[in-house]
Amino acid sequence: xEKFQKSFPSAPLAWPSGKTWSLAxxxxxxxxxxxxxxxxxxDSAEFDVQTSFPGYQDSWLAALSDFSTHYALxxxxxxxHDQGAAPVVITMRLxxxxxxxxxx
Amino acid sequence: xxxxxxxxxxxxKAARIARVQSLANGKIVPHEKTADLLGQVIEPGDIxxxxxxxxKQADFLANQLASLDSLRDIHLxxxxxxxxxxxxxxxxxxxxxxxxxxxAPQGTAVAELLAAGQFPIGAIHTYNELYARYYIDLxxxxxxxxxxxxxxxxxxxxxxxxxxxxxxxxxxxxxDGVVIAQVNEIVDTLPRVDIPADxxxxxxxxxxPFHLTALFTRxxxxxxxxxxxxxxxxxxGIYAEYEVQSLNHGIGFNTAAIELLLPTYGxxxxxxxxxCKYWMVNPLPTMIPxxxxxxxxxxxxxxxxxxxxRYTAARSDIYFTGRDGSFHSNRPMxxxxxHYAVDMFVGASLQVDIHGNSSTVSKNRxxxxxxxxxxxxxxxxxxHPSKAWLKAGREANPGPGSIxxxxxxxxxxxxxxxxxxxxxxxxxxAQDPSIMSAMQGVPPIMIYGDDVTHLxxxxxxxxxxACRTPEERxxxxxxxAGYTPVGxxxxxxETAALRARGIVKFPEDLGVxxxxxxxxxxxxxxxxxxxxxSGGLYDPPSQFIDx
Numbered sequence: 001x002e003k004f005q006k007s008f009p010s011a012p013l014a015w016p017s018g019k020t021w022s023l024a025x026x027x028x029x030x031x032x033x034x035x036x037x038x039x040x041x042x043d044s045a046e047f048d049v050q051t052s053f054p055g056y057q058d059s060w061l062a063a064l065s066d067f068s069t070h071y072a073l074x075x076x077x078x079x080x081h082d083q084g085a086a087p088v089v090i091t092m093r094l095x096x097x098x099x100x101x102x103x104x
Numbered sequence: 105x106x107x108x109x110x111x112x113x114x115x116x117k118a119a120r121i122a123r124v125q126s127l128a129n130g131k132i133v134p135h136e137k138t139a140d141l142l143g144q145v146i147e148p149g150d151i152x153x154x155x156x157x158x159x160k161q162a163d164f165l166a167n168q169l170a171s172l173d174s175l176r177d178i179h180l181x182x183x184x185x186x187x188x189x190x191x192x193x194x195x196x197x198x199x200x201x202x203x204x205x206x207x208a209p210q211g212t213a214v215a216e217l218l219a220a221g222q223f224p225i226g227a228i229h230t231y232n233e234l235y236a237r238y239y240i241d242l243x244x245x246x247x248x249x250x251x252x253x254x255x256x257x258x259x260x261x262x263x264x265x266x267x268x269x270x271x272x273x274x275x276x277x278x279x280d281g282v283v284i285a286q287v288n289e290i291v292d293t294l295p296r297v298d299i300p301a302d303x304x305x306x307x308x309x310x311x312x313p314f315h316l317t318a319l320f321t322r323x324x325x326x327x328x329x330x331x332x333x334x335x336x337x338x339x340x341g342i343y344a345e346y347e348v349q350s351l352n353h354g355i356g357f358n359t360a361a362i363e364l365l366l367p368t369y370g371x372x373x374x375x376x377x378x379x380c381k382y383w384m385v386n387p388l389p390t391m392i393p394x395x396x397x398x399x400x401x402x403x404x405x406x407x408x409x410x411x412x413x414r415y416t417a418a419r420s421d422i423y424f425t426g427r428d429g430s431f432h433s434n435r436p437m438x439x440x441x442x443h444y445a446v447d448m449f450v451g452a453s454l455q456v457d458i459h460g461n462s463s464t465v466s467k468n469r470x471x472x473x474x475x476x477x478x479x480x481x482x483x484x485x486x487x488h489p490s491k492a493w494l495k496a497g498r499e500a501n502p503g504p505g506s507i508x509x510x511x512x513x514x515x516x517x518x519x520x521x522x523x524x525x526x527x528x529x530x531x532x533x534a535q536d537p538s539i540m541s542a543m544q545g546v547p548p549i550m551i552y553g554d555d556v557t558h559l560x561x562x563x564x565x566x567x568x569x570a571c572r573t574p575e576e577r578x579x580x581x582x583x584x585a586g587y588t589p590v591g592x593x594x595x596x597x598e599t600a601a602l603r604a605r606g607i608v609k610f611p612e613d614l615g616v617x618x619x620x621x622x623x624x625x626x627x628x629x630x631x632x633x634x635x636x637x638s639g640g641l642y643d644p645p646s647q648f649i650d651x
Binding site for chain 1: 328329330333518519520522524562563586587592596610611617618619621
């Protein structure tokens, strides 16, 4: 088990009214869940990662940094519970959680 | 004048036949006498063709050949080194040279033979390249082939897996070579004649049916959400964008996902009747839902697929069949069709380098090529236009006097393989010195980066065909290479510039909603669903049945 938190600058996200969270994926073998809630400073995204597969913090932070730059999700707290998801799944789950907010 | 060209080969053939005539009743030889027949017919120095590809095998003849002890100096030509009996020919020291295409099932054994100096490679070919050489400088003196049925005169029925048998028999028979066929059974009347008796010298009813691999069956249950996302991006970013009418698919799960999205996502996008009408693929079970939904006009195949016999017979509007409905395939013509007649090739790979070159070779494993390079390349001899060909051409060739069109050569890969092995690398394993020396310095690249127009990963789509310089192409590759070491070296500014020009596109640029990327979008969830879609006509092989 490895845990880490990190915030990255990100353009503010206008949360859709009535939406208080979004969730993509599940905690299951080779999968992960991504939970997005309001709760960070308006110009940053705050990540809280728990992974059962230690040793890949650099890759995680690179992916989360890119994601924060690429998409506007400022003001969002992102909680990630990972159970050894393949790297190819991670960006997709992040995109899916955000997509539910943008296209509710 | 003794050395002047005359009919030496014909007289040599007559002598070979005379030596073994006592073993045969007409053309029929009992299977117990096979080793005797082969030992007497084959001469040292012969170019010997042993039929065996990635699906069907003349396995009984291979087994009997491998049982011989005195045979030497054979120049072996065959498309695939597949069976332990093939490896045995080398271990016994029979082979002085081998020219082949593909060796993946025995890739490790071949690498070991090579290291031991027991594998004298002439060259590793693509399929059509080798078949073409059968007519030029690798014409077999003896061909050992497999057929489903023979009649008593020696006519052959090849069944669904017609494949390359005619391309072996024709050059052999018409150059006074000897053609020996193993058959599953000898019957009075054949469903159809694929090889006329005139081109066949001996027929042996083998004690067991020839081996056939179900190579093209992909279980929808194993398709992932990520593959669904990639398939959605492919459909919007390439298939719809270029209005692709004719195409070839590889055998991976990514293309299976695309086939299974046509009746669902494709329908939702209003693409039915506008794309994907003409196919050069084997009878893929995962195409059943699209065919049943009316997407597909025709399918031509290089081989058959186990379990698809009744379905293809019942859908003779779609597939090429004999008058009785029996499935027909042709590997050389299918490959040629895949080269010249289709707008798009879609393949997958294990490794892609920073130039876009790809390879399935890994260290200490000699795999070879097969057919993908025949289709995953630019057909410089193509002259007929199509919308897709012209559009890709405009993107790639802005200057006057350049080739007006370009085939879509698409590589779909995930940025990591199983076990967190990066797909993207600075240098291919294929360029390992041990492999390079076996290949006489030519790296075994499956698809060249110069030929690739589109590289699609779960991260995004890179239009390599529209890149103007090698540096730009590398930047586009890095942009979609995810969090591999190659991808981590990208510059955000370069990626942004390529995105602004439409060379790099992310899901939102393509109008793809990642939240929709879910296995539930597939038209079939498992093999049993495919059987249902087929109306009970598809008979999956037992290894795919879990109910």
